[in-house]
Amino acid sequence: MEYRVEKDLLGELKVPRDAYYGIHTVRAVGNFKVSGIMTNPALIRAIAQVKQAAAMANMSAGLLERRPGEAIVRAAGEVAAGRFAGQFIVDALQGGAGTSTNMNVNEVIANRAIELLGGAKGDYSLVHPLEHVNMSQSTNDVYPTALRIAAIGMVIELSETLADLQSALQDKEALFAGILKLGRTEMQDAVPVTLGQEFSAFAEAVARDRWRLYKVEERLRQVNLGGTAVGTGLNANPKYIFTVIEELRSITGIGLARSENMIDLTQNADVFVEISGLLKAAAVNLAKIAGDLRLLSSGPLGGLAEIRLPRVQAGSSIMPGKVNPVIPEMVTQVAFQVMGNDQVIAAAAAGGQLELNAFMPLIAHNLLSSLEMLIKAVNLFTEKCVKDIEADEERCKRWLEESYGFITALAPHLGYDQASELVKRAYREKKNLRQLIMESGLYTGEELEALFTPGELTRPGLAGAKNIRKGRGLQ
Known part of the structure; x- marks a missing residue:
């Protein structure tokens, strides 16, 4: 050479x-x-x-x-x-x-x-x-300004990507609106919900993340370019200082503005901590959604299996036919990494001293890495998982029928103690609760069928108020 x-x-x-x-x-x-x-x-x-x-x-x-x-x-x-x-x-x-x-x-x-x-x-x-x-420049005004520009572009892209995920989840919300299933709290049987309602909660969480990121992008538009070494503008001609922001605004297409206090922006990196905190919040929601999808799709025979995720690759080198929920698993790992990056960004921002933060490269690396990973992960989550999720309506019905989840809807009619005794008896005798109620002469099959609808069980108000009479004592 x-x-x-x-x-x-x-x-x-x-x-x-x-x-x-x-x-x-x-x-x-x-x-x-x-x-x-x-x-x-x-x-x-x-x-x-x-x-x-x-x-x-x-x-x-x-x-x-x-x-x-x-x-x-x-x-x-x-x-x-x-x-x-x-x-x-x-x-x-x-x-x-x-x-x-x-x-x-x-x-x-x-x-x-x-x-x-x-x-x-x-x-x-x-x-x-x-x-x-x-x-007319210093690293100390060039680097933070550039980081803001890079972050703005990626924040906007992430917000748009989250909007696509929100839309895909809302499509599933509408598609699954009529599928009644068992809701669960603390991993135990609770009360009925619809599968669509579960997906509506996913969509709402993503919507909050999208909106928060959309709004916080404005916070990045203040820059310290022209402040040179410590924000005072030493060695920068005043005409240059006012012109360079206009030129940069034209080149980037971003509504940038010169900070009124360039010393502040040269010293302090808290805006990046704020952005990272919102990325962490989005990561938390993504991990929760991905984890729920893994639980709901567990099986396919030995788990809940209320939904089916797209099969994207073989899952095992030793177990033939096994397919794993690899896309939600990838999303979860990205989410955990983003949470870790947030801690690093906070520590680096706090470590700045006097007129400059020497750890800007660490902040830049972790912030842009978090944005880049989330953009890619959310896009893959939407395209390779959420859009093609299918419901197993029979499985949803089976778990609800075999549970005691709908007894809460009857508690106001029967009384809490009698409803509790029914659950205890069904569990002891290993009987289907609906069948036990009919055998006990409390309600007919027709009456229970009128109760067993999404409209009665998953909306505000007293279920069966119009169709269910007050129960008699146990036979």
Whole structure:
């Protein structure tokens, strides 16, 4: 491999001749061989958009000459479009509050701009990574601003993905509205519900998550770009400061606004904790729904088996014919990871000191990872599981018939003590409760059949108020 030699304040290093990155990236790669996970591509794209806006604002302010400025704008646009992805090689977990990632982007844009101007990579007399690409900026305003931009896009996408899941659950709610089944509390037989009502609760929980995320996205639009190192705007021309937000708004299509207190946004990362907290809430609901679907589909012969999940792959290397609920299991694992990420984000945000939080890379990595995983997991959950769930109506009816779940509806007519004695007797004699009630002469089959409907058993009010007479004593 051929190399070029680059210099920094620490000395000289060899850089692969064809590489778009430079000496600062090479040093960072050597220093941060930690996770093997590179900086999230969405963050790289957002930083490139910031660089593009900064170059345009610097040219507008008369700080950057037109020829290198236009080359930077073009190069940054190419990076933002996803080109040169293999050149961003710094580990996501790095010291320096994100400086190494910022430098990596600066160098790639600079060397691409040099190339566009007809020069050779590393000839920083044409376009310099710091003096030109990073002009009027600091990592401390670039990185948080870019993280907000990346997060906004992903929050919007997640909200839309959750809307699709909500819609799929509501479709099942309507489809299963007439299927009466046994409700369960504390894993014990309780009172009747419809399968549609169970799915309505799933849909409502997802709707809350979707709405919360939709609204909180507004909180990310305040940025500290122009604040430079600590939020005071040192070394940033006032014209640049006001122009760069307009340029960035135009490039991203997001209604960004300069914070009234850029020192605050440079120091504090609580908005990311807030977003992460809502992601955790969504993860909790997803884990609950996924767990319920696994329970309801358990079996197929030895479990509840009230619903059938789509069969997406063979489930065992030793048990022929076994099919597992792998999509809900995947969703649950993603949910648990998001909950863990939230704890890390909170700790990292709390660990900031004085004018800067040095742990922004950890916050960025975990926040964007949570968003990315949830987007993918929710989409798979919707498409590969929820949309094709089927009900086993006979199984639902069987469990309800074999349980004592509907005795609660008769308790106001029979009295609590008599109803309890019926349950006790049915359990002792191993008899079907409905049959025992008829044998005892309390109610006829027709009367019980009139009671045994979704309209009577699953709506507010006294079940059987119009059709059921007050019971007689036990025979």
